[in-house]
Amino acid sequence: MSWKDEIEQLRKRQALAKGMGGPEKLKRQREAGRLNVRERLDLLLDSGSFREVGSITGRAEYDDAGNLIDFTPANCLFGRGKIEGRTIAVVADDFTVRGGAADAAIIEKQIQAEKMAGELRLPLIRLIEGTGGGGSVKSILDMGATYIPFNPGWDQVVANLERVPVVSLLLGPVAGLGAARAVSSHYSVMVKGSSQMFIAGPPVVAGIGEQVTKEELGGADLQLAAGAVDDAYASEADAMAAAKWFLSYLPNSIHDLPERRETTESPGRRDPALGDIVPRDKRYAYDMHQILRSVTDEGSLFEMGRNFGQSVITAFARLDGWPVAVLASNPKVYGGGWTAEAAQKITRFVDLAETFRLPVVHLVDVPGFVIGTRAERAGTLRHGARALSAIYQASVPWCTIVIRKAFGVAGAAMMDHTRFRYRYAWPSGDWGSLPLEGGVEAAFKAALAGADDPDAMKDDLNRQMKSFSSPFKTAERFWAEEIINPAETREKLTEFANLAAPLREPRTKAPRYRP
CATH class of the missing domain: 3.90.226.10 (2-enoyl-CoA Hydratase; Chain A, domain 1)
Incomplete structure (x- = not known):
């Protein structure tokens, strides 16, 4: 039959x-x-x-x-x-x-x-x-x-x-x-x-x-x-x-680890041009994408979500062949300030890195939250606090490079400061609870109002504050762990990627992830 x-x-x-x-x-x-x-x-x-x-x-x-x-x-x-x-x-x-x-x-x-x-x-x-x-x-x-x-x-x-x-x-x-x-x-x-x-x-x-x-x-x-x-x-x-x-940057599941790809690039490759990329005049922006392309493996930068929350860049990349999640400020949009949309973007991206065990590299130039009535109506603080929570709840290895500004609550969200602070700063670093511009007027409002020459007093206060804001004085107190030559940034990041690689472990319990 x-x-x-x-x-x-x-x-x-x-x-x-x-x-x-x-x-x-x-x-x-x-x-x-x-x-x-x-x-x-x-x-x-x-x-x-x-x-x-x-x-x-x-x-x-x-x-x-x-x-x-x-x-x-x-x-x-x-x-x-x-x-x-x-x-x-x-x-x-x-x-x-x-x-x-x-x-x-x-x-x-x-x-x-x-x-x-x-x-x-x-x-x-x-x-x-x-x-x-x-x-x-x-x-x-x-x-x-x-x-x-x-x-x-x-x-x-x-x-x-x-x-x-x-x-x-x-x-x-x-x-x-x-x-x-x-x-x-x-x-x-x-x-x-x-x-x-x-x-x-x-x-x-x-x-x-x-x-x-x-x-x-x-x-x-x-x-x-x-x-x-x-x-x-x-x-x-x-x-x-x-x-x-x-x-290509992700494992098959949370039970696996992202794979390294072979590369012929030198992990210690230096780019002297990075030493000139940040303008001395803080009113001017620069191209963060140029920095990202310089410090990551050639051709490996994969940006996603570039049309939403544009003051923040989210991308995958490779460092010495290892896949990493890249979070970076975009000073060309709101000076890198956090909007409600940018905070939502950060939360989702950090959760993605946490879910699939990708180490995070964070390049920081954050003047704080974007302010004004529009920001208040958008619920910026609520969304910003959620992003901050995502960063503090993350357990993946984390490396921060402070490129320029880091002010206020959003600036403090560069990393979970209670963990080992694997952090470097460029000599262009400028940080504090709030920017000096405008800060003097707020802090010394009464004194300035009673001064014989308010403008002269304000200029003198600004000079004093500027002398105290040197990144070297911060480093002397170990409030900044290490200041580096910008040209050495790739070398520092590839060292981080190789140190972090053995620490990544498959998940035994899935984190909560919401779209």
């Missing part, structure tokens, strides 16, 4: 499934400038490495004799594949089948994809296009009833944030539960011009009197500025390349 007929039936179903939503829907996808789901998997994964799970899942129709007459595949594909030889889990929406709506889905596929990533300890990439939620209005007619909403598999989505790296690529219009999945990631990327994200799309929003296009409602520029997604790129290929780059 042979099972030839059944094997043929299997092949027939697999072929029908690979037809996705059919020629007309596939044509429409191409005309919209977007790849179909299987083209995306081919682009993302090493050639021939995809192993699909649930390859013939879908809705079949049979004649009275039990013969298959039609088949619509589920709008969700998942399985495992390889990226540069590294096994990952991947789950992908098929927009050509009912526009990604859940009334065409077998929701258990998405749930199993999340479970596979978590239980097999594999990084997860979600390719999202559509709603992926409770279905369309049409599904209510099909079911004959409505239901109390719930988020299927959300326990697994939340759990994966604390156990494996999760990346979401938004590759078309994304709404509802699909949008919630997108932002519930460690790294999320949109494609400019062809992907949008919103709570509800334009037809629904029209019900509250707003007439907007998809791009106006949830285009990349809007979502980047809001901090809802991390990055956006010009093409799907570029977005996938960013996802691969991001994952």
Whole structure:
């Protein structure tokens, strides 16, 4: 007896499934400038490495004799594949089948994809296009009833944030539960011009009197500025390349450690140009990115979230091949001052480093919190205190380089000062409870008001204060541990990275991570 007929039936179903939503829907996808789901998997994964799970899942129709007459595949594909030889889990929406709506889905596929990533300890990439939620209005007619909403598999989505790296690529219009999945990631990327994200799309929003296009409602520029997604790129290929780059710094799970990569660069390479980069006039900014590129391994700086909380830079990089998390002030925006948005960005980034055991390098030039009524309305203090808590709760190795300013509560957030202070300062260091500019007027207000020559008294006080603010006088009291030649910064950081490497241990208990 042979099972030839059944094997043929299997092949027939697999072929029908690979037809996705059919020629007309596939044509429409191409005309919209977007790849179909299987083209995306081919682009993302090493050639021939995809192993699909649930390859013939879908809705079949049979004649009275039990013969298959039609088949619509589920709008969700998942399985495992390889990226540069590294096994990952991947789950992908098929927009050509009912526009990604859940009334065409077998929701258990998405749930199993999340479970596979978590239980097999594999990084997860979600390719999202559509709603992926409770279905369309049409599904209510099909079911004959409505239901109390719930988020299927959300326990697994939340759990994966604390156990494996999760990346979401938004590759078309994304709404509802699909949008919630997108932002519930460690790294999320949109494609400019062809992907949008919103709570509800334009037809629904029209019900509250707003007439907007998809791009106006949830285009990349809007979502980047809001901090809802991390990055956006010009093409799907570029977005996938960013996802691969991001994952290259992280372990497969919290039970593993980030890997070192071979490098031919000298760990002690010096850059004399750094000695001239910080202007003597504190009113002028400089390029912190230039410093970061100089001190890290060549080509290794991977910045994320550059459009949100822009007074702070968050990036991954390598030092002598070791992956590290880089936190840095951006003096070109608010002088490096902390806004509410910057504080939110810091909290999430420090939690990411803590989750996956990446040592943190912090380059500091912080004049304090940004002040004014706008800052107060934004809840800057509350968000700043949360960021400060994240820094003090972190247990990963931490190295701070004070480049220039460090003032007030935000300046004090350069590190947890109760730990061993692995810290260096440049000769351009300028610190205190508040900047001298304006501080003299506040501290000596009554005396200045009663002085015969207030301007002369203020000038004299400023001269005295300036003489006391020398970083060398701070170092003499061991309030600054070590002042270094800026050219030596890379050497100091690579020493830190090598000292920190043996201290990193896989987690036994996952920290709390929230998107």
